[in-house]
Amino acid sequence: MRNAGLGSWPHRRARMAPKRRAFTFEDTTVTYGELAARTTKLARRLEELGVRHGDRVAYLGPNHPSFAETLFATHQLGAVFVPLNFRLSPAEINYQLADCGARVLIHAPSHHAEHPRAISLDDYETWLAGGSQEPLDEPVSIDEPALVLYTSGTTGRPKGAILSHANLLWNTFNLMIGTDIGAEDVVYVVAPLFHVAALTQTLLPSFVKGGHSVISSHWSPEDCAAAIEEHRVTWMFGVSTMYADLAASPQWLTADLSSLRMLMCGGAAVPDSVIRAYQDRGLVFCQGYGLTETAPGATFLEPGDSLRRAGSAGTPVFFGDIRLSEIGEIEVQGPNVTPGYWNDPVATAAAFTEDGWFRTGDIGRIDDGYLYVVDRVKDMFISGGENVYPAEVENALTDHPDIAEAAVVGVPDARWGEVGRAFVRPHTGAVVDPVALREFLVPRLAKYKIPVHVEVVAELPRTGSGKVLKPALRRLPLP
Template structure:
């Protein structure tokens, strides 16, 4: 599906005109049609304008998933403002940082976060008003109801930012990626082709809206004129129940959630026959988890690789590559570039291309790219080259068939005695051991080699980890210089909500007082 529309306000108006009485979004026990959604968005636009917001201003949302966040994003698209969606998993000082970084003038909070915001209210100098969304003390509905729908549309440029999502911040304070009409529309149209999302689709939005797996996935659905079924939180049992009860055709999930879903009692008893695509990404999926999910969702699994800075997905591995034993090695790949996306592997030091099959930095060029990082021109210039390539910061290679393999973050690469070691390669080996449920490999200081690999493992249920046996297991399967030199056992690994291991947290105790060499 290719659209000539250049902004999301026109997209919403299209479906309001073509499908006014069709359901656009379901949430809890509420269903709203396209005409109802469009009316609420115009009321939201009117309320923002009445509050004195002008093009370029920011609002912010701190909440679990709620349709109000999506209404705000679409209203921002209409009047030229931008919605900065805050990661609700952040600590209070980090929340203060994000809200202040965005210079948000209105902060919308869910009832679960109202008390926390009240405690830091005096640290938010740009916030003129806090509005609670939902719960017994809801203020949002009255804020909307006080205004008639505003039909005026700001003449948006395709490169105007209307939603600002913050990078996960695994290595420091997050940066606000300015996502634009051009980028989000390109992403929506490219994904609709690859994942066959059309107006008849019923799309489950289970992942948080502060992440591209939430907001971008919702905007793909809006662009396609399909129906959104939004969950407030991605509870594993609820996700499974809704897949069946709502006859969901498409969903996006993260591997950490899917691992728990596969263990829910009776998971396989659900009827998932309506599913056309179960898309997963944001972190690697251990092969044992993948095998369990392939049994649960046969013929519909799509692995995706992407990043906030590119509005979401840039490559995908389809069901045929998941199911064909002749190409089982591709299960650890990120597939091939989706429509209208270029991927090249470059030398991270020189920026020059590297030969096919050799590891370098993954570079991406596409209309999907962000405009830049909000208020950080130097970081933007470091991330996006003058000729439009995004330096992903991920290490990887492309094989002879054009499949992309992500090895690790460039900064997580371990340099031991001059050899480059990518932790993901070691992690894939250890994940196959029957006593290991979860694993992360980090570089730790070594007086002789500079740094060496260390594995941190979580035991499988009912198992004890024999660290010496694990080291011997690695020596049988990996080159000597790649083998971990030690193994620690932990109850769990620190992860953010999307499943990314916070390796910075694991490394800190070992590198305290030392200067770590990073690429």
Template sequence: MTNHGIGDWIERRQIKSAGRPAVTAGNVELSYEQFGDRINRLANALTDRGVQRGERVAYLGENSVEFLETLFALGSIGAVFVPLNTRLAGPEVIFHLEDSGSKMLIASHTMEPLAVAGVENTDVERVIFVNDGDRVPAEQGRLQLPSEQYDDVLASASADRPRVNVELEDLAIILYTSGTTGSPKGAMLSHSNLTWNAINVITDLALTNDEISLMISPMFHVAALGMGVLPTFLKGGHVILEPRFDPGRALELVERHKVTFISGVPTTYQMIAEHPDWEKTDISSLQSLTCGGSAVPLRILEAYEDRGLSFTMGYGMTETAPGATTLPARYSREKMGSAGLAHFHTHVRVADFDGSVLPPNEVGEVQIQGPNVIQGYWNREEANKNSFITDDSGTWFRSGDMGYLDDEGFLFISDRLKDMIISGGENIYPAQVEQELAQLDSIAAVAVFGVADEKWGEVGRAAIVVREGHELTEQEVLSYLDGRLARYKIPKSVVFVDDMPRTASGKIRKPQLREKYGN
């Protein structure tokens, strides 16, 4: 029995990196030997509870040791990890569990009310609660499923290594990404996708065995997992986990643990640089800063350069696990605004919608090819047909983003075909918000678009036409969405308009809305 996937990584590190710390979360520090033993116990315990090869197990919780143990344990028995965004609303959790067909949910005590609400009318047969924070009890008597405590589950099984055949092309993770039609899609990330992305990262970012990586972004997003956690473990480094981001706490951890590497988004770096402790904290250990989601503002770039630091920026998405391009720190000024060069084992081209490759400096659709690119979406045949194009050079993923390559192969993103809003590193798809608002009888038409925000980069704004004979206030709109959507998806402002600018076919012209109401 041979495991070729990520579930084999920690066992190998138990020997290659014996005695070295693997992961620290709060006051808990585990060596690679301890980490591996706990992973094996969980894998055996899940098998004892009926989890079989190919079955899905969902996880609802913030960054924690248990999150990673679940990922690797499932990888070691050939099962599939389904991480859920902790900021989802109850109906959204239900959708993800139903769509993935998850048979089990592992959830933090802090997420208990959302977990209990989320398993209703799904295929989930058992819930395991992780004691990783202050328990927030759900309404008494509501959970009708068998439930256990994570520590008890671990104690019930042996630390013997499970022996299961796992191939690189086997499915490892289903990670949901919002669709342009408002329906989230499960990107199917194989063990090969995750492995090759990690290889790209350690090749282009030059991570070492001595890396001490601070994870300040949630691991239920592919960026933290793919650009930080997995490459660090592949090299045998030390991962420092924070359950949630706090700029002062991040600075404290950098100094205490002599952190060498941080993976984040522009908003987090801005908040760190603006914290009162920024100037007095010893950050001399830092060597690598990587940033995705959007370009780092010049004033933030300068704040870090003043302390001898520079950024490696990049472009990617869940479907590329996530790295597609990276802008080396040495080009941060010369190629400012660029998303960088294709990762070492990845190819990027710009083509028209027929697949004809365009010459340098011509804008077209960004298309990506490589072993880090997913094979498709979970149970989404139509999306799979529309998201890939095949020609003599192979199969390419259609990003839906518009951009161009300059004469040296550096990618510049021009516009988002999908109208996606990136707010503080979170992806917001207006169609999902618009669908929710369309349920209100008082709304005749609605369009959601992004507007600039100094703190978050972008936030949503809703333009609404009120139906004749009705009245509606901004507060009523925002209150209606509260509880139906994750809070970060809810627009930060509303403008009421008499009519929508439309094309001849009746489609709303969002560029005109942005121009008129975007300031």
């Protein structure tokens, strides 16, 4: 095959094991042979809509097999796949569609966006059925862009991180070296696939090995426990909040979890209490550290170290390296690291050191080879596994006609890990209602970005140079 990228994967896997189960969604299962045929039809359909080598194809909606089909079909054509965060507001989504110049948008009927070539999943099967099955083999190099994944920027504008086919391949290799996933494994894919971790730490490695992915469109502890029992799930990825929810659910004591042998977690460290709850059931976590820009695995904590090294993000992945700068910032190098940001040479240049290491913006320490993430150079915080950049929230707050300035920090939360706390200074004479201000943000920001706590203040603490003293705000007790 001339296609060396992900677009060739369905056909490579189908010629090895066409009758193996690839995906199960609700009551429908698709084999690898059927999937290869479907992705070819979809590629031809996209071609009819004008998609050519290098064009972008966007996807908007909850987890569904069509997400993976669109990814593989897009890559058959040598085009670039752009998965969109369905939790974002319409304004945020429309910005990203315009920024990447998406040729086609495939979307769930529950999620709409402004686009002249939009295909709803309501019409997807009928539309797909009419596609040609004529094989295609577009030449694709592994160094070409495969994905553009938008990450909220510290300046308030999201940036499109590029991941090449090679980045995804090397991340898959790293995961397969760090774990013992195999063809007989059943992975529960419930974390949102628009996030790099759910896609590249579960679905793609399982696909390469010929495993079975059970895809779910939403998270609930009850559905998770039922899926594990019904499908004999052997491994899954989730964020700390999800695992805490499952351990606190009524199903926890009665659910048959005997098939599980590996739990992967990212986004934030797992609390010791949650680790112990799973250890008591004979289950252990594989934790790690990474970013969208590192595809995402930069470090990995193997199961045997999960208690002895609780709180650690592990050691560097096999094909990758980390180091700390003079100020303790974590820097990453390896074939899994992004080549840069979409149409943003300034941000790309700023993201790398002079000798080519990626600046993560996180402060860490290394103890006996194990990485511990202790703070952030940037003010980003993580809420329920989602990155929240205060500058973006602050920009939305100051769009309100009564707000003169705003400062947002992350504060601890028992359920979500961290949530936003906003301090707003009104214009002289204005009266601000915190409840009404949160409602003002609803059409402008994703729900997880909206501050849980809003406080009206007369002034914000500042340094001598006029910068807001966010550490001082973080130290203030909640009212």
